[in-house]
Amino acid sequence: MKRIILLFVTTVCVLSVFSQKQNTVTTTITKPKLVVGIVVDQMRWDYLYRFNDLYKPNGGFKRLLGEGFSCDNTFVPYLPTVTACGHTCVYTGSVPAIHGITGNNWFDNNLQRGVYCVEDKTVQAVGSNAGEAGQMSPNNVLVTTITDELRLSNNFQSKVIGISMKDRGAIIPAGHSANAAYWYDSKSGSFITSTYYMKELPEWMKTFNARKLVDTFYARNWNTELASNVYIKYCDGDNNDYESKPFGKDALTMPYNLQQFQGKDYSKIASTPFANDLLAELAKATIKSEKLGTQDVTDFLAVSFSSPDYVGHSFGPNSWELLDTYIRLDITLGNLFDYLDKTIGKNQYTVFLTADHAGAHIPEFLQKHNIPGGRWDDGEIKKDLNDYSKKQFSLSNLINAVMEHDVYLNHPLIDSLKLNESDIKKSLTQYLLKKEVVLNVVDKHHAAEATIPAKIREMVVNGYNPARSGDLQLIMKTGVMDAGKTGMSHGVWNPYDSHIPLVFYGWGIKHGSLNRETYMTDISATVASLLHIQMPSGCIGKVIPEVMK
Ligand SMILES: [Zn+2]
Numbered sequence: 001m002k003r004i005i006l007l008f009v010t011t012v013c014v015l016s017v018f019s020q021k022q023n024t025v026t027t028t029i030t031k032p033k034l035v036v037g038i039v040v041d042q043m044r045w046d047y048l049y050r051f052n053d054l055y056k057p058n059g060g061f062k063r064l065l066g067e068g069f070s071c072d073n074t075f076v077p078y079l080p081t082v083t084a085c086g087h088t089c090v091y092t093g094s095v096p097a098i099h100g101i102t103g104n105n106w107f108d109n110n111l112q113r114g115v116y117c118v119e120d121k122t123v124q125a126v127g128s129n130a131g132e133a134g135q136m137s138p139n140n141v142l143v144t145t146i147t148d149e150l151r152l153s154n155n156f157q158s159k160v161i162g163i164s165m166k167d168r169g170a171i172i173p174a175g176h177s178a179n180a181a182y183w184y185d186s187k188s189g190s191f192i193t194s195t196y197y198m199k200e201l202p203e204w205m206k207t208f209n210a211r212k213l214v215d216t217f218y219a220r221n222w223n224t225e226l227a228s229n230v231y232i233k234y235c236d237g238d239n240n241d242y243e244s245k246p247f248g249k250d251a252l253t254m255p256y257n258l259q260q261f262q263g264k265d266y267s268k269i270a271s272t273p274f275a276n277d278l279l280a281e282l283a284k285a286t287i288k289s290e291k292l293g294t295q296d297v298t299d300f301l302a303v304s305f306s307s308p309d310y311v312g313h314s315f316g317p318n319s320w321e322l323l324d325t326y327i328r329l330d331i332t333l334g335n336l337f338d339y340l341d342k343t344i345g346k347n348q349y350t351v352f353l354t355a356d357h358a359g360a361h362i363p364e365f366l367q368k369h370n371i372p373g374g375r376w377d378d379g380e381i382k383k384d385l386n387d388y389s390k391k392q393f394s395l396s397n398l399i400n401a402v403m404e405h406d407v408y409l410n411h412p413l414i415d416s417l418k419l420n421e422s423d424i425k426k427s428l429t430q431y432l433l434k435k436e437v438v439l440n441v442v443d444k445h446h447a448a449e450a451t452i453p454a455k456i457r458e459m460v461v462n463g464y465n466p467a468r469s470g471d472l473q474l475i476m477k478t479g480v481m482d483a484g485k486t487g488m489s490h491g492v493w494n495p496y497d498s499h500i501p502l503v504f505y506g507w508g509i510k511h512g513s514l515n516r517e518t519y520m521t522d523i524s525a526t527v528a529s530l531l532h533i534q535m536p537s538g539c540i541g542k543v544i545p546e547v548m549k
Helices: 002-023 060-067 083-092 146-153 167-174 203-210 213-219 228-234 274-289 307-315 320-345 363-368 378-393 411-416 421-433 444-449 454-462 522-531
Strands: 034-040 069-071 105-108 113-116 160-164 180-185 190-194 299-305 349-354 374-376 399-403 406-409 438-443 472-476 480-482 502-506 512-514
Touching: 034 083, 034 167, 034 320, 034 522, 060 320, 060 349, 060 502, 083 146, 083 167, 083 522, 105 399, 146 160, 146 299, 146 522, 160 167, 160 274, 167 180, 167 299, 180 274, 190 203, 203 274, 213 274, 228 320, 274 299, 274 307, 274 320, 307 320, 320 349, 349 522, 374 378, 378 399, 378 421, 406 421, 411 421, 421 438, 421 472, 438 444, 444 454, 444 472
Parallel strands: 034 299, 034 349, 069 512, 160 180, 160 299, 374 480
Antiparallel strands: 069 502, 105 113, 180 190, 349 502, 399 406, 406 472, 438 472
Protein backbone atom coordinates (compact mmCIF):
# COMPACT_ATOMS: atom_id res chain seq x y z
CA MET A 1 0.00 0.00 0.00
CA LYS A 2 2.81 2.35 1.01
CA ARG A 3 4.51 1.63 -2.32
CA ILE A 4 1.31 2.38 -4.22
CA ILE A 5 0.92 5.67 -2.37
CA LEU A 6 4.59 6.53 -3.03
CA LEU A 7 4.18 5.69 -6.72
CA PHE A 8 1.02 7.81 -6.85
CA VAL A 9 2.69 10.80 -5.15
CA THR A 10 5.76 10.52 -7.40
CA THR A 11 3.58 10.33 -10.51
CA VAL A 12 1.56 13.38 -9.41
CA CYS A 13 4.79 15.31 -8.73
CA VAL A 14 6.31 14.41 -12.10
CA LEU A 15 3.08 15.24 -13.90
CA SER A 16 2.80 18.51 -12.05
CA VAL A 17 6.40 19.47 -12.92
CA PHE A 18 5.73 18.46 -16.52
CA SER A 19 2.52 20.47 -16.72
CA GLN A 20 4.23 23.50 -15.14
CA LYS A 21 6.91 23.28 -17.80
CA GLN A 22 4.23 23.06 -20.45
CA ASN A 23 2.49 26.18 -19.06
CA THR A 24 5.62 28.24 -18.44
CA VAL A 25 5.46 31.47 -20.39
CA THR A 26 8.47 33.72 -20.58
CA THR A 27 7.28 36.76 -18.66
CA THR A 28 10.51 38.70 -18.29
CA ILE A 29 9.44 42.27 -17.59
CA THR A 30 11.22 44.60 -19.99
CA LYS A 31 11.62 48.26 -19.15
CA PRO A 32 12.84 51.49 -20.70
CA LYS A 33 16.39 52.59 -19.92
CA LEU A 34 15.25 56.10 -19.12
CA VAL A 35 12.03 58.04 -18.59
CA VAL A 36 12.15 61.72 -19.48
CA GLY A 37 9.24 63.64 -17.95
CA ILE A 38 8.82 66.99 -19.71
CA VAL A 39 6.62 69.71 -18.26
CA VAL A 40 6.23 72.84 -20.38
CA ASP A 41 5.18 75.55 -17.95
CA GLN A 42 1.90 77.21 -19.09
CA MET A 43 1.62 75.25 -22.36
CA ARG A 44 -1.96 75.36 -23.64
CA TRP A 45 -3.14 72.17 -25.35
CA ASP A 46 -4.10 74.11 -28.48
CA TYR A 47 -0.46 75.14 -29.11
CA LEU A 48 0.10 71.58 -30.39
CA TYR A 49 -2.32 72.30 -33.23
CA ARG A 50 -2.56 76.09 -33.58
CA PHE A 51 1.10 76.36 -34.59
CA ASN A 52 1.35 72.86 -36.11
CA ASP A 53 2.03 74.11 -39.65
CA LEU A 54 5.06 75.96 -38.34
CA TYR A 55 6.61 73.02 -36.48
CA LYS A 56 9.45 71.24 -38.28
CA PRO A 57 9.10 67.63 -39.56
CA ASN A 58 12.04 66.58 -37.34
CA GLY A 59 11.09 68.97 -34.51
CA GLY A 60 9.79 67.84 -31.15
CA PHE A 61 6.06 68.41 -31.51
CA LYS A 62 5.55 66.70 -34.89
CA ARG A 63 7.64 63.77 -33.69
CA LEU A 64 5.55 63.46 -30.51
CA LEU A 65 2.26 63.64 -32.42
CA GLY A 66 3.45 61.62 -35.43
CA GLU A 67 4.96 58.71 -33.50
CA GLY A 68 3.59 59.04 -29.97
CA PHE A 69 0.17 59.00 -28.32
CA SER A 70 -1.75 62.19 -27.58
CA CYS A 71 -4.48 62.34 -24.93
CA ASP A 72 -6.24 65.34 -26.43
CA ASN A 73 -8.73 66.03 -23.66
CA THR A 74 -6.58 66.08 -20.54
CA PHE A 75 -7.69 68.38 -17.73
CA VAL A 76 -6.39 69.65 -14.41
CA PRO A 77 -8.93 68.30 -11.85
CA TYR A 78 -8.44 70.80 -8.96
CA LEU A 79 -8.01 74.48 -8.10
CA PRO A 80 -5.85 76.54 -8.33
CA THR A 81 -4.29 75.84 -11.75
CA VAL A 82 -0.78 77.08 -10.91
CA THR A 83 2.79 75.80 -11.25
CA ALA A 84 3.49 74.12 -7.89
CA CYS A 85 0.14 72.30 -7.82
CA GLY A 86 0.62 71.23 -11.44
CA HIS A 87 4.07 69.73 -10.99
CA THR A 88 2.91 67.99 -7.82
CA CYS A 89 -0.18 66.54 -9.51
CA VAL A 90 1.73 65.32 -12.57
CA TYR A 91 4.29 63.50 -10.42
CA THR A 92 2.03 62.27 -7.58
CA GLY A 93 -1.22 61.57 -9.44
CA SER A 94 -2.80 63.39 -6.54
CA VAL A 95 -4.58 66.66 -5.72
CA PRO A 96 -3.90 69.47 -3.20
CA ALA A 97 -6.49 68.01 -0.77
CA ILE A 98 -4.12 65.05 -0.35
CA HIS A 99 -0.63 66.09 -1.46
CA GLY A 100 -0.79 69.39 0.42
CA ILE A 101 0.62 71.75 -2.24
CA THR A 102 -2.34 74.15 -2.38
CA GLY A 103 -0.57 76.89 -4.33
CA ASN A 104 2.82 78.31 -5.23
CA ASN A 105 2.26 80.10 -1.93
CA TRP A 106 -0.37 79.53 0.71
CA PHE A 107 -1.27 80.78 4.17
CA ASP A 108 -0.70 78.01 6.69
CA ASN A 109 -3.59 78.06 9.17
CA ASN A 110 -1.57 76.21 11.82
CA LEU A 111 1.65 78.21 11.47
CA GLN A 112 -0.34 81.45 10.90
CA ARG A 113 2.03 82.64 8.20
CA GLY A 114 2.54 82.54 4.46
CA VAL A 115 4.50 79.57 3.12
CA TYR A 116 6.31 79.11 -0.22
CA CYS A 117 5.72 75.64 -1.68
CA VAL A 118 9.33 74.38 -1.54
CA GLU A 119 10.76 76.60 1.21
CA ASP A 120 12.87 74.82 3.83
CA LYS A 121 14.80 76.97 6.29
CA THR A 122 16.66 73.90 7.61
CA VAL A 123 18.75 73.59 4.44
CA GLN A 124 21.24 75.87 2.68
CA ALA A 125 22.12 76.81 -0.90
CA VAL A 126 24.79 74.76 -2.65
CA GLY A 127 26.57 76.17 -5.71
CA SER A 128 26.32 79.92 -5.09
CA ASN A 129 25.68 82.50 -2.40
CA ALA A 130 22.03 82.28 -3.32
CA GLY A 131 20.87 82.60 0.29
CA GLU A 132 17.11 82.09 0.46
CA ALA A 133 16.93 81.03 -3.21
CA GLY A 134 18.77 77.88 -2.18
CA GLN A 135 16.82 77.12 1.00
CA MET A 136 14.54 74.70 -0.78
CA SER A 137 13.44 71.05 -0.52
CA PRO A 138 10.37 68.89 -1.24
CA ASN A 139 9.49 68.61 2.46
CA ASN A 140 6.07 70.28 2.08
CA VAL A 141 4.88 67.53 -0.31
CA LEU A 142 2.89 65.09 1.85
CA VAL A 143 2.92 62.03 -0.46
CA THR A 144 5.35 60.09 -2.67
CA THR A 145 6.03 60.92 -6.31
CA ILE A 146 6.28 58.48 -9.21
CA THR A 147 10.03 59.13 -9.05
CA ASP A 148 10.07 58.09 -5.35
CA GLU A 149 8.16 54.94 -6.28
CA LEU A 150 10.68 54.14 -9.01
CA ARG A 151 13.49 54.42 -6.44
CA LEU A 152 11.50 52.36 -3.90
CA SER A 153 10.89 49.64 -6.51
CA ASN A 154 14.51 48.59 -6.81
CA ASN A 155 16.19 49.49 -3.54
CA PHE A 156 17.06 53.00 -4.77
CA GLN A 157 19.17 51.85 -7.71
CA SER A 158 17.30 54.02 -10.24
CA LYS A 159 18.85 57.44 -10.60
CA VAL A 160 16.37 60.31 -10.43
CA ILE A 161 17.29 63.92 -11.22
CA GLY A 162 15.06 66.99 -11.67
CA ILE A 163 16.10 70.15 -13.56
CA SER A 164 14.31 73.42 -14.22
CA MET A 165 14.74 77.18 -14.23
CA LYS A 166 12.21 77.33 -11.35
CA ASP A 167 13.13 75.69 -8.04
CA ARG A 168 9.65 74.15 -7.68
CA GLY A 169 9.80 72.80 -11.25
CA ALA A 170 12.94 70.81 -10.40
CA ILE A 171 12.39 69.87 -6.77
CA ILE A 172 8.81 68.58 -6.74
CA PRO A 173 9.09 66.24 -9.79
CA ALA A 174 12.34 64.70 -8.49
CA GLY A 175 10.57 63.65 -5.27
CA HIS A 176 11.72 63.15 -1.71
CA SER A 177 14.35 60.53 -2.41
CA ALA A 178 15.92 62.17 -5.50
CA ASN A 179 19.61 61.90 -6.29
CA ALA A 180 19.53 65.60 -7.17
CA ALA A 181 17.44 68.58 -8.18
CA TYR A 182 19.03 71.60 -9.86
CA TRP A 183 17.43 74.99 -10.46
CA TYR A 184 18.53 78.34 -11.78
CA ASP A 185 19.88 81.11 -9.59
CA SER A 186 19.15 84.34 -11.47
CA LYS A 187 21.71 86.32 -9.44
CA SER A 188 24.72 84.21 -10.43
CA GLY A 189 23.41 82.72 -13.70
CA SER A 190 24.30 79.26 -12.33
CA PHE A 191 22.34 76.11 -11.58
CA ILE A 192 22.26 75.42 -7.86
CA THR A 193 20.88 72.89 -5.42
CA SER A 194 20.56 72.67 -1.62
CA THR A 195 22.09 70.72 1.27
CA TYR A 196 18.91 68.61 1.21
CA TYR A 197 20.55 66.79 -1.73
CA MET A 198 24.31 67.25 -1.36
CA LYS A 199 27.10 69.25 0.26
CA GLU A 200 28.80 70.29 -2.95
CA LEU A 201 27.90 70.48 -6.65
CA PRO A 202 29.37 67.63 -8.72
CA GLU A 203 32.45 68.60 -10.77
CA TRP A 204 30.54 68.30 -14.06
CA MET A 205 27.97 70.83 -12.85
CA LYS A 206 30.70 73.26 -11.76
CA THR A 207 32.18 72.93 -15.26
CA PHE A 208 28.74 73.48 -16.83
CA ASN A 209 28.18 76.63 -14.76
CA ALA A 210 31.68 77.90 -15.58
CA ARG A 211 30.79 77.91 -19.31
CA LYS A 212 28.51 80.92 -18.59
CA LEU A 213 26.18 79.84 -21.39
CA VAL A 214 23.73 82.60 -20.48
CA ASP A 215 26.16 85.19 -21.84
CA THR A 216 26.51 83.17 -25.05
CA PHE A 217 22.73 83.17 -25.48
CA TYR A 218 22.54 86.89 -24.67
CA ALA A 219 25.07 87.52 -27.46
CA ARG A 220 22.48 86.30 -30.01
CA ASN A 221 19.87 88.93 -29.03
CA TRP A 222 16.26 87.90 -29.62
CA ASN A 223 14.95 88.31 -33.13
CA THR A 224 12.19 86.31 -34.81
CA GLU A 225 13.24 82.81 -35.89
CA LEU A 226 11.02 83.02 -39.01
CA ALA A 227 10.15 85.88 -41.38
CA SER A 228 7.90 88.57 -39.91
CA ASN A 229 4.97 87.80 -42.26
CA VAL A 230 4.51 84.51 -40.38
CA TYR A 231 4.00 86.39 -37.10
CA ILE A 232 1.68 88.89 -38.76
CA LYS A 233 -0.45 85.96 -39.99
CA TYR A 234 -0.58 84.05 -36.71
CA CYS A 235 -0.45 86.76 -34.04
CA ASP A 236 -1.83 90.00 -32.66
CA GLY A 237 0.19 93.17 -33.44
CA ASP A 238 3.66 93.21 -31.85
CA ASN A 239 3.34 96.50 -29.96
CA ASN A 240 0.52 96.62 -27.39
CA ASP A 241 0.06 98.63 -24.22
CA TYR A 242 -1.38 95.57 -22.53
CA GLU A 243 1.86 93.58 -22.83
CA SER A 244 4.46 93.72 -20.03
CA LYS A 245 7.98 94.91 -20.79
CA PRO A 246 10.48 92.54 -19.11
CA PHE A 247 13.46 93.90 -21.08
CA GLY A 248 12.93 97.54 -20.07
CA LYS A 249 10.21 100.14 -20.53
CA ASP A 250 11.58 101.20 -23.93
CA ALA A 251 11.98 97.67 -25.29
CA LEU A 252 8.58 97.53 -26.96
CA THR A 253 8.96 94.98 -29.79
CA MET A 254 11.20 92.31 -31.24
CA PRO A 255 14.14 92.26 -31.84
CA TYR A 256 15.22 92.60 -28.21
CA ASN A 257 18.75 93.65 -27.34
CA LEU A 258 19.98 91.01 -24.89
CA GLN A 259 23.69 91.83 -25.24
CA GLN A 260 23.16 94.71 -22.81
CA PHE A 261 22.55 92.14 -20.04
CA GLN A 262 25.78 90.15 -20.59
CA GLY A 263 27.68 89.82 -17.32
CA LYS A 264 25.16 92.17 -15.66
CA ASP A 265 21.69 90.70 -15.29
CA TYR A 266 21.18 86.93 -15.40
CA SER A 267 17.45 87.14 -14.68
CA LYS A 268 16.39 88.29 -18.16
CA ILE A 269 17.08 84.95 -19.87
CA ALA A 270 14.05 83.45 -18.13
CA SER A 271 11.74 85.59 -20.31
CA THR A 272 13.37 84.39 -23.54
CA PRO A 273 13.19 81.06 -25.42
CA PHE A 274 16.95 80.69 -24.85
CA ALA A 275 16.27 79.54 -21.29
CA ASN A 276 14.76 76.42 -22.92
CA ASP A 277 18.00 75.89 -24.85
CA LEU A 278 20.01 76.41 -21.68
CA LEU A 279 17.91 73.78 -19.90
CA ALA A 280 18.14 71.34 -22.83
CA GLU A 281 21.94 71.73 -22.73
CA LEU A 282 21.80 70.95 -19.01
CA ALA A 283 19.59 67.90 -19.72
CA LYS A 284 22.22 66.55 -22.15
CA ALA A 285 25.06 67.27 -19.71
CA THR A 286 23.12 65.52 -16.92
CA ILE A 287 22.44 62.41 -19.05
CA LYS A 288 26.09 62.23 -20.12
CA SER A 289 27.76 63.01 -16.81
CA GLU A 290 25.43 60.98 -14.61
CA LYS A 291 25.39 58.14 -17.18
CA LEU A 292 21.60 58.06 -17.12
CA GLY A 293 20.07 55.16 -19.03
CA THR A 294 23.11 52.91 -18.74
CA GLN A 295 22.01 50.73 -15.81
CA ASP A 296 19.88 47.58 -15.90
CA VAL A 297 17.18 49.53 -14.06
CA THR A 298 15.21 52.53 -15.36
CA ASP A 299 16.54 56.03 -14.61
CA PHE A 300 14.36 59.15 -14.60
CA LEU A 301 15.12 62.69 -15.73
CA ALA A 302 12.44 65.30 -14.93
CA VAL A 303 12.81 68.39 -17.13
CA SER A 304 10.57 71.41 -16.61
CA PHE A 305 10.79 74.22 -19.16
CA SER A 306 9.84 77.38 -17.23
CA SER A 307 10.40 80.15 -19.74
CA PRO A 308 7.17 79.59 -21.74
CA ASP A 309 5.38 80.66 -18.53
CA TYR A 310 7.43 83.86 -18.17
CA VAL A 311 6.97 84.70 -21.86
CA GLY A 312 3.25 83.90 -21.62
CA HIS A 313 2.72 86.08 -18.55
CA SER A 314 4.42 89.08 -20.17
CA PHE A 315 3.18 88.87 -23.75
CA GLY A 316 0.16 86.53 -23.84
CA PRO A 317 -0.85 83.61 -26.09
CA ASN A 318 -1.30 85.77 -29.19
CA SER A 319 2.04 87.52 -29.15
CA TRP A 320 4.99 87.30 -31.52
CA GLU A 321 7.16 86.43 -28.53
CA LEU A 322 4.98 83.47 -27.53
CA LEU A 323 4.81 82.08 -31.07
CA ASP A 324 8.56 82.47 -31.46
CA THR A 325 9.11 80.66 -28.15
CA TYR A 326 7.15 77.61 -29.35
CA ILE A 327 8.77 77.58 -32.80
CA ARG A 328 12.14 77.49 -31.05
CA LEU A 329 11.05 75.03 -28.34
CA ASP A 330 9.97 72.66 -31.14
CA ILE A 331 13.52 72.76 -32.54
CA THR A 332 15.03 72.41 -29.05
CA LEU A 333 12.90 69.33 -28.28
CA GLY A 334 13.74 67.81 -31.68
CA ASN A 335 17.46 68.19 -30.88
CA LEU A 336 16.93 66.68 -27.43
CA PHE A 337 15.16 63.64 -28.94
CA ASP A 338 18.03 63.29 -31.48
CA TYR A 339 20.44 63.26 -28.55
CA LEU A 340 18.36 60.65 -26.70
CA ASP A 341 18.18 58.49 -29.85
CA LYS A 342 21.95 58.66 -30.17
CA THR A 343 22.91 58.08 -26.54
CA ILE A 344 20.07 55.99 -25.07
CA GLY A 345 18.81 54.45 -28.32
CA LYS A 346 15.61 54.96 -30.29
CA ASN A 347 12.63 53.37 -28.52
CA GLN A 348 14.81 52.63 -25.49
CA TYR A 349 13.44 55.60 -23.56
CA THR A 350 9.94 56.84 -22.75
CA VAL A 351 8.95 60.50 -22.84
CA PHE A 352 5.82 62.19 -21.61
CA LEU A 353 5.18 65.85 -22.32
CA THR A 354 2.54 67.81 -20.46
CA ALA A 355 1.99 71.18 -18.78
CA ASP A 356 1.52 72.24 -15.17
CA HIS A 357 -1.43 74.43 -16.27
CA ALA A 358 -2.45 76.35 -19.37
CA GLY A 359 -3.18 80.10 -19.59
CA ALA A 360 -5.70 82.79 -20.48
CA HIS A 361 -5.73 85.41 -23.21
CA ILE A 362 -4.82 88.95 -22.15
CA PRO A 363 -8.11 90.59 -21.03
CA GLU A 364 -7.65 93.74 -23.13
CA PHE A 365 -6.86 91.62 -26.21
CA LEU A 366 -10.18 89.80 -25.65
CA GLN A 367 -12.04 93.07 -25.07
CA LYS A 368 -10.58 94.45 -28.32
CA HIS A 369 -12.47 91.63 -30.05
CA ASN A 370 -15.66 92.05 -27.95
CA ILE A 371 -14.92 88.89 -25.93
CA PRO A 372 -15.44 89.05 -22.13
CA GLY A 373 -12.38 89.54 -19.94
CA GLY A 374 -11.18 91.62 -17.00
CA ARG A 375 -8.69 92.07 -14.17
CA TRP A 376 -8.70 92.04 -10.39
CA ASP A 377 -6.00 92.19 -7.74
CA ASP A 378 -5.96 89.84 -4.74
CA GLY A 379 -4.02 92.39 -2.66
CA GLU A 380 -6.71 95.01 -3.28
CA ILE A 381 -9.48 92.52 -2.46
CA LYS A 382 -7.79 91.71 0.86
CA LYS A 383 -7.63 95.39 1.78
CA ASP A 384 -11.18 95.91 0.60
CA LEU A 385 -12.47 92.96 2.68
CA ASN A 386 -10.62 94.15 5.77
CA ASP A 387 -12.10 97.66 5.33
CA TYR A 388 -15.55 96.10 4.98
CA SER A 389 -15.17 93.92 8.09
CA LYS A 390 -13.94 96.92 10.08
CA LYS A 391 -17.19 98.69 9.27
CA GLN A 392 -19.36 95.63 9.62
CA PHE A 393 -17.85 93.84 12.64
CA SER A 394 -15.43 96.44 14.08
CA LEU A 395 -12.56 94.04 13.36
CA SER A 396 -9.47 95.34 11.59
CA ASN A 397 -7.62 92.11 10.71
CA LEU A 398 -10.34 89.62 9.94
CA ILE A 399 -8.73 88.57 6.65
CA ASN A 400 -5.33 86.89 6.94
CA ALA A 401 -4.73 86.61 3.22
CA VAL A 402 -6.25 86.46 -0.24
CA MET A 403 -4.10 84.09 -2.30
CA GLU A 404 -4.76 82.05 -5.48
CA HIS A 405 -8.48 83.03 -5.30
CA ASP A 406 -8.79 81.87 -1.67
CA VAL A 407 -9.93 84.15 1.17
CA TYR A 408 -8.23 83.09 4.43
CA LEU A 409 -10.00 84.16 7.64
CA ASN A 410 -8.11 85.00 10.82
CA HIS A 411 -9.23 81.98 12.86
CA PRO A 412 -7.31 82.76 16.08
CA LEU A 413 -9.07 86.17 16.13
CA ILE A 414 -12.50 84.63 15.44
CA ASP A 415 -11.93 81.97 18.13
CA SER A 416 -10.60 84.38 20.75
CA LEU A 417 -13.64 86.67 20.38
CA LYS A 418 -16.02 83.68 20.12
CA LEU A 419 -17.48 85.12 16.90
CA ASN A 420 -19.91 83.22 14.70
CA GLU A 421 -17.79 82.12 11.75
CA SER A 422 -20.72 81.14 9.60
CA ASP A 423 -22.33 84.61 9.94
CA ILE A 424 -19.01 86.23 9.01
CA LYS A 425 -18.65 84.04 5.93
CA LYS A 426 -22.24 84.79 4.85
CA SER A 427 -21.68 88.53 5.20
CA LEU A 428 -18.36 88.47 3.30
CA THR A 429 -19.93 86.32 0.58
CA GLN A 430 -22.82 88.75 0.10
CA TYR A 431 -20.32 91.63 -0.10
CA LEU A 432 -18.08 89.82 -2.62
CA LEU A 433 -21.01 88.80 -4.83
CA LYS A 434 -21.72 92.49 -5.47
CA LYS A 435 -18.30 92.86 -7.15
CA GLU A 436 -18.42 93.21 -10.92
CA VAL A 437 -15.74 90.54 -11.53
CA VAL A 438 -17.02 87.87 -9.11
CA LEU A 439 -19.29 85.11 -10.45
CA ASN A 440 -19.72 83.08 -7.29
CA VAL A 441 -18.22 82.47 -3.85
CA VAL A 442 -17.99 78.98 -2.37
CA ASP A 443 -17.65 78.16 1.32
CA LYS A 444 -14.73 75.75 1.04
CA HIS A 445 -15.62 73.78 4.18
CA HIS A 446 -19.00 72.98 2.63
CA ALA A 447 -18.00 72.96 -1.05
CA ALA A 448 -19.68 69.60 -1.69
CA GLU A 449 -23.06 71.28 -1.04
CA ALA A 450 -22.39 74.33 -3.23
CA THR A 451 -24.93 75.00 -5.95
CA ILE A 452 -22.40 75.16 -8.77
CA PRO A 453 -21.74 72.84 -11.74
CA ALA A 454 -20.33 69.49 -10.62
CA LYS A 455 -17.05 69.96 -12.50
CA ILE A 456 -16.18 73.19 -10.64
CA ARG A 457 -17.40 71.75 -7.33
CA GLU A 458 -15.11 68.76 -7.72
CA MET A 459 -12.17 71.03 -8.55
CA VAL A 460 -12.83 73.07 -5.38
CA VAL A 461 -13.11 69.93 -3.23
CA ASN A 462 -9.94 68.43 -4.74
CA GLY A 463 -8.10 71.66 -3.97
CA TYR A 464 -9.26 71.94 -0.38
CA ASN A 465 -6.76 71.10 2.36
CA PRO A 466 -7.96 72.44 5.75
CA ALA A 467 -4.49 73.33 7.08
CA ARG A 468 -3.31 75.03 3.89
CA SER A 469 -6.44 76.41 2.18
CA GLY A 470 -8.61 79.45 2.67
CA ASP A 471 -12.25 79.57 3.80
CA LEU A 472 -13.92 81.11 0.77
CA GLN A 473 -13.21 80.24 -2.86
CA LEU A 474 -13.68 83.05 -5.35
CA ILE A 475 -15.04 81.94 -8.72
CA MET A 476 -14.36 84.78 -11.12
CA LYS A 477 -16.29 85.64 -14.27
CA THR A 478 -14.87 84.10 -17.44
CA GLY A 479 -11.73 85.86 -18.67
CA VAL A 480 -11.13 87.68 -15.38
CA MET A 481 -7.67 87.26 -13.88
CA ASP A 482 -5.34 88.40 -11.14
CA ALA A 483 -2.47 89.54 -13.34
CA GLY A 484 -1.43 93.04 -12.37
CA LYS A 485 -1.99 95.84 -14.88
CA THR A 486 -0.45 94.19 -17.97
CA GLY A 487 0.09 90.69 -19.33
CA MET A 488 -1.91 87.61 -18.41
CA SER A 489 -2.19 84.88 -15.82
CA HIS A 490 -3.85 81.56 -14.95
CA GLY A 491 -5.20 79.79 -11.89
CA VAL A 492 -8.93 79.32 -12.50
CA TRP A 493 -11.16 76.35 -13.45
CA ASN A 494 -11.94 77.42 -17.02
CA PRO A 495 -10.70 75.27 -19.94
CA TYR A 496 -8.22 77.97 -21.00
CA ASP A 497 -6.34 77.32 -17.73
CA SER A 498 -7.14 73.64 -17.14
CA HIS A 499 -6.90 72.00 -20.60
CA ILE A 500 -3.32 70.74 -20.96
CA PRO A 501 -1.34 68.74 -23.53
CA LEU A 502 -0.46 65.14 -22.68
CA VAL A 503 1.63 63.17 -25.16
CA PHE A 504 3.50 59.92 -24.51
CA TYR A 505 6.31 58.81 -26.83
CA GLY A 506 8.95 56.09 -27.18
CA TRP A 507 9.41 52.76 -25.40
CA GLY A 508 6.15 50.94 -24.67
CA ILE A 509 3.96 53.61 -26.29
CA LYS A 510 1.50 53.09 -29.13
CA HIS A 511 0.92 55.59 -31.88
CA GLY A 512 -2.47 57.25 -31.73
CA SER A 513 -4.70 59.74 -29.98
CA LEU A 514 -7.58 59.75 -27.58
CA ASN A 515 -10.56 62.06 -27.24
CA ARG A 516 -12.22 60.77 -24.08
CA GLU A 517 -11.56 62.93 -21.03
CA THR A 518 -8.39 62.12 -19.08
CA TYR A 519 -6.85 63.96 -16.15
CA MET A 520 -3.50 65.21 -14.96
CA THR A 521 -3.83 62.69 -12.08
CA ASP A 522 -3.77 59.84 -14.65
CA ILE A 523 -0.18 60.56 -15.75
CA SER A 524 1.60 59.00 -12.76
CA ALA A 525 -0.85 56.08 -12.67
CA THR A 526 -0.06 55.36 -16.33
CA VAL A 527 3.72 55.67 -15.89
CA ALA A 528 3.51 53.34 -12.87
CA SER A 529 1.66 50.78 -14.94
CA LEU A 530 4.13 51.12 -17.81
CA LEU A 531 7.08 50.54 -15.46
CA HIS A 532 5.32 47.83 -13.42
CA ILE A 533 5.86 49.77 -10.20
CA GLN A 534 3.49 50.87 -7.43
CA MET A 535 1.59 54.09 -8.04
CA PRO A 536 2.43 57.03 -5.71
CA SER A 537 1.03 56.99 -2.17
CA GLY A 538 -1.66 59.66 -2.73
CA CYS A 539 -2.52 58.76 -6.34
CA ILE A 540 -6.22 59.03 -7.24
CA GLY A 541 -5.70 58.86 -11.02
CA LYS A 542 -6.54 56.01 -13.37
CA VAL A 543 -4.28 54.24 -15.85
CA ILE A 544 -4.83 55.31 -19.48
CA PRO A 545 -4.52 51.84 -21.05
CA GLU A 546 -4.94 53.12 -24.64
CA VAL A 547 -1.42 54.65 -24.70
CA MET A 548 0.43 51.39 -23.99
CA LYS A 549 1.54 48.70 -26.41
ZN1 LIG B 1 2.52 81.24 -14.43
